[in-house]
Amino acid sequence: xxxxxxxxxxxxxxxxxxxxxxxxxxxxxxxxxxxxxxxxxxxxxxxxxxxxxxxxxxxxxxxxxxxxxxxxxxxxxxxxxxxxxxxxxxxxxxxxxxxxxxxxxxxxxxxxxxxxxxxxxxxxx
Numbered sequence: 001x002x003x004x005x006x007x008x009x010x011x012x013x014x015x016x017x018x019x020x021x022x023x024x025x026x027x028x029x030x031x032x033x034x035x036x037x038x039x040x041x042x043x044x045x046x047x048x049x050x051x052x053x054x055x056x057x058x059x060x061x062x063x064x065x066x067x068x069x070x071x072x073x074x075x076x077x078x079x080x081x082x083x084x085x086x087x088x089x090x091x092x093x094x095x096x097x098x099x100x101x102x103x104x105x106x107x108x109x110x111x112x113x114x115x116x117x118x119x120x121x122x123x124x125x
Contacts, residue, residue, distance in 0.1 A: 016057070059108035060125045061099045066092045067119035076118050080111060096123075 014022065026032040066073040070092060077099060078088035091097050099122075100111060112122045 057105065058102040059105055060101045061103065061108050061111045061115075062123040062125055063092065063095045063097055063099050063115065063120055064123050065095055065121040067121060069119040072118050073115065073120045076115060076120075080114065 063073075063077070074085070074089045074092045077083065077092055078085055081088065081091075081099060083091065091099070099115070100108070103111070108124050112124055115122045
């Protein structure tokens with residue numbers, strides 16, 4: 001158990017650059033896609049401080065308000081996230097909530113555009 005805790009502490013302490021290198025190693029040598037490394041990137045970014053904030057490469061898509069077309073937003077959230085209808089409705093009802101976390105800038109902007117076109121109020125963090 002102590003070995004796993006030490007390993008977890010090492011993962012949490014990684015910089016963004018080290019997480020990217022780890023993701024590359026996992027992909028090339030073990031066939032594991034880097035999407036599995038998204039959680040450590042978010043943790044490392046939160047623990048890292050100022051230098052990672054300047055070169056931010058992952059964003060959270062936050063639904064601030066569903067607007068007037070709530071049903072359309074629920075359907076769109078369901079489609080964009082792969083959640084079930086009940087989970088998507090709960091997410092929209094609980095706004096402000098994160099729709100997706102730790103996504104690339106291009107994907108985050110695309111999600112924001114789709115949600116805003118449907119009438120939602122969205123923020124990127």
